[in-house]
Amino acid sequence: MENGPVPVDTKSTVDDERTVAELEDRWRRALADLDNLRKRYARELERERAAERARVACAWLPVLDNLELALDHAQRDLSHDSGPLAQGLLAVRDQAIVVLAGLGYERHDETGIPFDPERHEAVVARADDHVPPGTVIEVLRPGYGDGDRQLRPAAVVVSADTPGA
Amino acid sequence: MENGPVPVDTKSTVDDERTVAELEDRWRRALADLDNLRKRYARELERERAAERARVACAWLPVLDNLELALDHAQRDLSHDSGPLAQGLLAVRDQAIVVLAGLGYERHDETGIPFDPERHEAVVARADDHVPPGTVIEVLRPGYGDGDRQLRPAAVVVSADTPGA
Structure with a gap:
């Protein structure tokens, strides 16, 4: 510190x-915060959009499930002439599946593949001599979406060890 | 400016x-920007969420339309025994309407009300002696949602002036 005759001024300069x-530090921090906020927001926006997409798509799954249940029922009962209506509704069912795929949620109803806890929910185990244990032998309710974008796993019947095998 | 013997210091102090x-000004501006950005993001986030909701809900409307077309067709044709299937599918149709209402998009298929360009799209004009001109006399395709949240207007038949009236 210089020895000057104006100590007040000198002190003021140091202050x-x-x-x-x-202040420069504060300003830089505020700028950094601003930059972080922008980046965070871009990520958040995409995440929120995806969450909303999943929420709305999910709301429709029970409608599609019930449409399919009604169709399955009608097809087992084809002694009645519900043929033309059932045909039209199969097209509606397919259209709904295309809508879901277009939103990023592929349908999963494959059988004969190994059980995968990420994608399957085993609701029944059944002995089956024709396939290795732990194979998906029937899909009771299809799954939609994959990984982060999974709306729900497929509810499946899995082959169990055959007794005595 | 004070007259002091340390002119360099004085200048420096002024600088x-x-x-x-x-710097204080810059810092305050940066803080204000930060605050504005936060507010803007909150609004934008809500708007983007609503847009995504509408986009996904809209994707389902053709599915519901086709389900209804198939049902209408079957009901006109009830000489055939598509009864049980049609019954089941009416329930599915109602479920879809509830899903849309739950997402904020009420169904609009009222007749006998005055034509409103905000909510109706007139696709046919028909002479009708029983109602005033400009009345919705038939809904060809229901509308969903209101105001900002309108997914689509209802496509309607509107009563025209009767010739000679």
Whole structure:
């Protein structure tokens, strides 16, 4: 510190220097916060959009499930002439599956593949001599979507060890 | 400006004061920007969420339309025994309407009300002696949602002036 005849001014200068450094620091922090906020927001926006998409798509799954249940029932009962209506509704069912795929949620109703806890929910185990244990032998309710974008796993029947095998 | 024996210091002090004021100003601006950005993001997030909701809900409307077309067709043709299937599918149709209402998109298929260009799209005009001109006399395709949240207007038949009236 210089020895000057104007100690007040000198002190003020030192204070000002401190203030300048502090203010510059604050300003830079605020700029960094601004930048972080922008980046965070871009990520959040995409995440929120995806969450909303999944929420709305999920709301429709019970409608599609019931449409399929009604169709399955009608097809087992084809002694009645529900043929033309059932045909039309199969097309509606397919259309719904295309809508879901278009939103990023592929349908999964494959059988004969190994059980995968990420994609399957085993609701029944059944002895089956024709396939290795742990194979999906029937899909009771299809799954939709994969990984992060999974709406729900497929509910399946899995082959169990045959007794005595 | 004071007359002091340390002119360099004095100048520096003045510069520092300017810098302090400028930096403080910058810092405050950055904070204000941060605050504005936060508010803007909150609004934008809600708007984007609503847009995604509408987009996904809209994707399902053709599915519901086709389900209804198939049902209408079957009901006109009830000489055939598509009864049980049609019954089941009416329930599915109602379920879909409840899903849409739950997402904020009420169904609009009222007749006997005045034509409203905000909510109706007139696709046919028909002479009708029993109602005033400009009345919705038939809904060809229901509308969903209101105001900002309208997914689509209802496509309607509107009563025209009767010739000679």
